Amino acid sequence: MDAENKQIYGVLAEFRNPKELVDAASSVKKSGYQDFDTYAPFPIHGMEKAMGLKKSPLGWIVLGGALTGMIGALALMIWVMGYEYPMNISGKPFINFPIYVPITFEITVLLAAFAATFGMLALNKLPRLYNPLFNVERFSKASDDGFFVHIEASDDLFSEEKVKKLFQDNGATHIETVYDSE
C-alpha cells in the first residue's frame, strides 16, 4: 500500500493509565472536538462526564420491548382462553387474570431482554465488519492494558498537526495517524 492511496481516518494517541485518559478526554472535549472516542479494556468511572456523553437511550428501547411482551402475552391468552378455545376447568372463569400473571411476566422479561441485548448492539453499530482502527498494530492493546484517544478526520476542527500537538500536550506516550486502506 503506498501512502498516496491512503485516506486519513484520524489520529490515535495512547496514554499510560485511566487517569491520564480521562484528563485527555476532557481536554479534547474542551478543545471543541465532536467526533472523538476513547478506548479502554474496561469502562472507566467518570469518563462520561469528561466526554460529555448524554444518557443512553437504551432504557426506552427496553421499555418498548417489555410493553410489547406484556400486551402481546395478555392479548394472546385472553383471546385463546376467552374466545378461540375456551375450556371449562373446574368451573373457573374463562378470562381469569391471576392465572395470566406468570406467563405475562415471563414474556415481558423475555422481550425486554432481547430489546436490551440487540438494542445495545444496534446503538453501538455492532456487528461491524471493518474498522480502520484495527490497521494500527498498537491498537490491539485496547482490549488488554492500553488506553487510547482517537479523533476522527471527519471532525470539522480536524487538522493532523493540531490534533497531534493537543495529544502531545496531554502527555500521550504514542501518537499515530490512522489510515483507511479502502
Place this chain on the structure above:
Amino acid sequence: MSTDYKYVPEPALVKGDHSFGSITDLIAKTPLSPTPKLWYLAFGLANILLITLLGAIGYLVWDGTGIWGLNNPAGWGWAIINFVWWVGIGHAGTLISAILFLFRQGWRTAINRFAEAMTIFAVMCAGIFPAIHVGRIWVIYWVFPIPNSMAAWPNFSSPLLWDVFAVSTYFTVSLLFWYVGLIPDFATLRDKAKNKIAKISYGIASLGWTGSFRNWWNYEKAYMILAGLATPLVLSVHTIVSFDFAVSVIPGWHSTIFPPYFVAGAIYSGFAMVLTLMLIARKIYGLEDIMNIDIMEKMNLVMMITGNLVAFAYLMEGFIAWYSGYIYEQGIFWLYVVGPYAWGFWILMFCNVVTPQFLWFKKIRRNVAITFVISIIVNIGMWFERFMISVASLSTDFMPSAWDYYSPTFWDIITYVGTFGLFFTFFLLFLRFLPMVAIAEVKGVMPQADPHNYDEETNEFDIEKTKPVVVQQEQTV
C-alpha cells in the same frame, strides 16, 4: 471509656501483584494454549456419559415411560426430581451475575462467568427431563401456542405450561446475559490469539468490539438492565417450578411456603455446585489469585444463610402440619419422619440442617478441603429434598389402599448419571475455549481502574488514595 479506631481495609479482591496485562495473560492463556492431555481424558469420560444419556433417551422414546420406576400413585419420579435439582443449581449463576451485580458486590467478578456457564448447562440438563417425560416427544410442540391443524391451544391456566415459559425464558435470558458479558472478552482473545482460526472465530464472536467508551456507555446500561431483568426472573423461575407442586391439592405440596422455600433451596444448592467446580478449576488452571479464599468464604456465608432458611422451612412445614389441624397434612409429615421413605428424610436432615451449621465457624469457611466436602454433601441433600417432596408425598397420599412404594429402575439411574455427561461435555468445552473469568470485569474492580486512585500531580497510581480520608475531629467541651 476510650476506644481506638483503626481503619481496617477490605481485603483486595485480586491477590498477588497484578497489573491489567498480567490479568489478561493469566486468564487468556488457557483458551489460547494447546489442549492439555488431562482435558482429553476428562472430555472422553464426559462423552461416554453423554452417549449413555442419548442411549437412555433413545430407549425411552422407543419403549415409553414404562421403562422408569413410575407406578400408580407415584406418577412423578426421578425425572421430575432431577429437573428441579438441575434448575435449582442453575440459580446460583444468575444470583451471582445479576443480584450481586445490583448490590455492587465486586467479588462476584471472580466467579460470575464461571457460574453463568454452569447455569446455562444446568438448565439444559434440566430441560431434558420434562420434555422426555411427556412420553410422546414428537408432539412436544403442543406446549407452545402455535396455530395448528387441530385448532387446539395450550391451557394457559396450567402450572406445567407456566413452567415451559419460565424455563425457556430463563434459559434464553441467561444465554443473552452471558453472551453480552463475553463480548469484550472475545475481543481480548481476538487481539491476543496467534492462531488464524482462533483469531477469526473470536473475531466473529466479538462482533467488532473495540472498547470504545461510547460503546461501553450503552453496554453498561444494557448490562445493568439485564441484571435488573434477571433478578426477578430468577426468583420467578423456581417460584413457578414450586407452583407445579403447590397449585395441586396433594398433602405436602399444597403449601404457600413453597415458592420462597424453593428459591432459597435453589440458591443453596447452586452455590454448593459453584464451589465444587470452582475449587477444582482454580487449582488446575492456577487461578488462586482471582478465585481466592476470601471469595470462598463469602460463598460459604451465602450457603450458610440459605441453608438455614431451608432448615427453617422444614421446621415450618412441621409446625403448619400441626397448626392447620388438617389430618392429611399431619399424616404426610409424620410419614416423612417415620414412614417408608424415612431413610430419605434423615439423609436430608443431616445434609441440609446439620451440615450448614459447620459454616458458622470461620476456620471451616476458609478451609478448602472441608468446604469441598460440604459442597458435595449439600448437593446430595438437595437432591433428597426433591426426592422427599416428589415421591414421598405422591406415594402415600389420601387413601392408604392406593399407596405404593416407589423405587427407580436401571433406566432412571443412568438417565440421571448421563446428564452429568451432557453437563461436563459443555462445561469442559467452556473451560477449554472461553475465558472462564470475566477479564474486563476483574480489571474494572482493581484499584488501578479508578482514576481517583491516581496522584493529581504525577499521574502515578497511589495505593494511599484507595483509603478513606480520615478527618480529625476536634474535641468540643
